[in-house]
Amino acid sequence: MTGPTPPRAAAIAPGATIGIVGGGQLGRMIAIAAAQYGLRAHVYAPDPDSPAFEVSGARTVAAYDDAEALAAFARAVDVVTYEFENIPRRTAEILAGHRPLHPSAHALATTQDRLAEKTFVAGLGIATAPFRAVDDAAALAGAVAEIGRPAVLKTRRFGYDGKGQRMLRPDEALDPAAVMASLRGQPCILEGFVPFDREISVVAARTADGAFSAYDPCANEHRHHILARTVVPAPGMAPETAAEAVAVARTIADALGYVGVLAVEMFLVREAGGRSRVVVNEIAPRVHNSGHWTIEGALTSQFAQHVRAICGWPLGGTARLGAGVEMLNLVGDEAESWAALLAEPDSHLHLYGKGEARPGRKMGHVTRVKPGPGETRPG
Amino acid sequence: MTGPTPPRAAAIAPGATIGIVGGGQLGRMIAIAAAQYGLRAHVYAPDPDSPAFEVSGARTVAAYDDAEALAAFARAVDVVTYEFENIPRRTAEILAGHRPLHPSAHALATTQDRLAEKTFVAGLGIATAPFRAVDDAAALAGAVAEIGRPAVLKTRRFGYDGKGQRMLRPDEALDPAAVMASLRGQPCILEGFVPFDREISVVAARTADGAFSAYDPCANEHRHHILARTVVPAPGMAPETAAEAVAVARTIADALGYVGVLAVEMFLVREAGGRSRVVVNEIAPRVHNSGHWTIEGALTSQFAQHVRAICGWPLGGTARLGAGVEMLNLVGDEAESWAALLAEPDSHLHLYGKGEARPGRKMGHVTRVKPGPGETRPG
Structure with missing residues (x-):
């Protein structure tokens, strides 16, 4: 006999x-x-x-660590979600103490710390870049000796769009103390270089019941560490590789007991014989820039899916709707081209x-x- | 030599x-x-x-005749539009006195009075139902004698979804005074019956520069005078009839110097030989329920088009995106089926x-x- 179904x-x-x-x-697109x-929608x-x-x-206009405002906000709504992962642990706990918080504080804690995230993913048997924890200059010297260079030293927390990271090239003199100081001595992770062919991501959703659904994996191009362009389907990606990428995202979502939309960023690494394998780079516990194409390009947008x-x-x-979809970010003064973009009859600005x-x-x-x-989608 | 271009x-x-x-x-969908x-968006x-x-x-929470609130609202925005045509003339004048009002007070005045509207359309050489002004019981008796029955007596202003109208059947005794009293003695228009095959509408947009663009004409089905279902393309509508319907909408929009989205409701009347002709029923100087299908079913939604x-x-x-589009209104308790509709993977709720x-x-x-x-669209 099985026990009673949990409430x-x-x-x-x-x-x-x-x-x-x-x-x-x-948050704006989730609210819409x-x-x-x-x-x-009630935005904090x-x-x-x-x-x-x-x-x-x-x-609610208040700081993310204002316990009183957070509690009042949570009590005024029916469910709480968030648009970025750098939410303090205490903030998540306060919110979850009053209302369902999706994705959970556990998913947040796992993904907002690069070391916890990589350890979690590797523990699922999923390939990641080689990594080591680096808390000080001595640890950095040891990690570089083990992993080699090129490698990237990243702060464990609060990094995005290339902020809080430092490339360590093989042809430069390494001064571990100076490098640590440049990241203000924060706890870091050293990640080995992955000789990747392409960057892709899988944007997917999971419900509390375990239902899972992924969009077509998309190819991402960055400029100055910021996403510049997303293309779907990912050019040259074999169906079995796409299926593998979606399966990896599902394994991660299931292991987190995840509720909501998540994005798993991966590297595609071409192997001998021409086949590709996927290496997980990072998990975003939220709707993701590389999923914006779904607004017009898929039956349900990632924002509607997250709400569901x-x-x-x-x-x-x-x-996917249409033979292919391209999404271009407008960064900085690129948005000044709005009038020209509006005049393109097939562009959604x-x-x-x-x-x-x-x-x-x-x-x-x-x-x-x-x-x-x-x-046909692989997942 | 031509004169200077007007500012x-x-x-x-x-x-x-x-x-x-x-x-x-x-208004909600325009704001989105x-x-x-x-x-x-600033909503009044x-x-x-x-x-x-x-x-x-x-x-702004205020009455539509609150001159002070209207003026403050207009001064706080850059352009004014509206979501319904029953705006008092004085309200439109106040708004237009401060900021560009689109569609114009002239378009509003022409379309919010059924007599002015029908007179305007007929004056363009476009077919309408036969109509007569009816201000009192004597005029009603005379108009019925001229137009015959069945006919519909409608108040000239403030009618929508079948409100403010009265069907006059040939098999009922006609008591003109009682009929006028049932419409509270308001100025009316008597419209002769059009033996139509189908109700259609053309949703289109025009800019101040005279650019014009129409969506595919759609077929509309009403229940209790309320739109129940819109289907596009309109079944059985020949391409030349669709082109004629769009041309009629353009003639109307041009004659009004219209700016924004408008909907022209028409009857399709089958003629001897199987050809159909269009008869204009009414003009809505705004985005329209029969254009909701464009949100997912067309490259640009009617709301985005109106904003443009x-x-x-x-x-x-x-x-149009896709081979065909169907839009069903959820009226009254029909919205209680939301959970079942959400579970249909191809339905946009x-x-x-x-x-x-x-x-x-x-x-x-x-x-x-x-x-x-x-x-391919006809227009």
Whole structure:
């Protein structure tokens, strides 16, 4: 005899309020997706000019460590999610103490620390770059001796878009103390170089019931460590490699008991004989820039899918619409080309409502769907 | 030598604020479309629970005849539009006195009065139902004698979804005074019966520069005078009839100097020989329920297209995506089927966030796009 089924949180009904921690473009697009399903959005962010405030019915302007404001926010909503992974552990605990938090504090803790993340992924038998924990100059010297160079030293926490990392080249003199000082002595991880052919990601969703659905793996091109272009299907990716990438994402999502949309960034490494294998680079416990193409390019957008998952709703279809999709980020002053982009009849322009186009700031994106039948997805 | 080009209002740039008068689902979907282009939305509506408030950065809760609130609202935005045509003339004048109002007060005045509208359309040489002005019982008796029955007596203003109208059947005794009293003695129009085969509409957009773009004409089915289902392409509609319908919409839009999205509702009348001709029923100077299918079913949604037009931007592509599109309204308690609709992988569910599912109230809609190549549009 099996035991009783554990109690499960009731599904959220339209009219309920989703709490979104973080007020950037990802929160903004989650709020829009929620509205299309008749849900309300309450956004929590410290900056009164947060882009997500413009499309949310309720707003809390407060710091991410303001325990009182966090508790009041959580009590005012029906479920809590977030748009970025650098949420302090205490913040996640306060939120989860009042309302369901999806993805969970556990998923957050595992993925916001590069060392915990790599250890977790490697523990699932999934390939990663070689890595070592580096807490001080002596550890760095030892890790470099073991892993070799080129290698990248990264802070364990709070890195994004190439921030908080330092490339260690084989042809440069290594001064471990100076390198550690340049990252302000923070706990780090040294990652060995992976001779990859291409960077891809799998954007997928999982529900509390264990339902899982992935979009077509996409190829990502970065410029100055910032995503510049996503193309789907990933050029030259064999169906069996795509299936392997999706299976890896599912193994990770299942092992985390994940609820919501996640993105798994991977390297495609070409092996002798021309086959490719995937190596996991990192996990984003949230909707992801490389999934923006799904707004027009897939049956259900990643934002709508995330809302479905955190509400306990069935996942939507993830079939690709069209023979291929291209998404270009508009970074910094690239958004100044908005008028030309609007004049292209086949381009879908998205702007995030940010005031100042600072260099490196993601201001919007453009999606182009190439007409034609979408291919069968591998996952 | 030609004279100087007349000054033209500068195009609105992303970051600007669109003022939307009316807080229902149409305003809500305009606000969402504006947000995707990095525009801000300021919604003006009397009901503090207005659905559009949930997705707008700024809100004014005030009556439609509150001159002071209207002026303050207009001064706070860059361009004003509206989601319904029953805006008092004085309200339109106040708004237009401060900021560009699109569509114009002239378009509004022409289309919000059924007599002015029919007179205008007939004056363009476009077929309408036979009609007569009816201001009192004597005029009603005379008009019935001329036009015959069946006929429909409609109030000239403030009618929608079958409200403010009365069918006059040939087999019933006619008591003109009683009929006028049942419409509270308001100025009316008597419209002769058109033996139509099908109801269609053309949703189209025009810019201040005269650019024009129409979606595929769609077939509309009503239940209790409320739109129940829209199908595109309209079944059995010959390409030349579709082209004629689009040409009629363009003639109307050009004659009004129209800016924004409009919908022209028409009857398809089958003639001897099997050909069909179009008879204009009414003009909606706004985005329209029969255009909701464009959100997933066309390259540019009617809401995005309206935003483009009123901002002075180039119109987006209107090509249909997929071999066919069906849109079903969810009226009253039909929205209770939301969970079943969410479980259909190919259905796009939209809910408007309205609290109470009163009978006849539009609560949401569902769109299904049938995969396959979209056909060439006639317009």
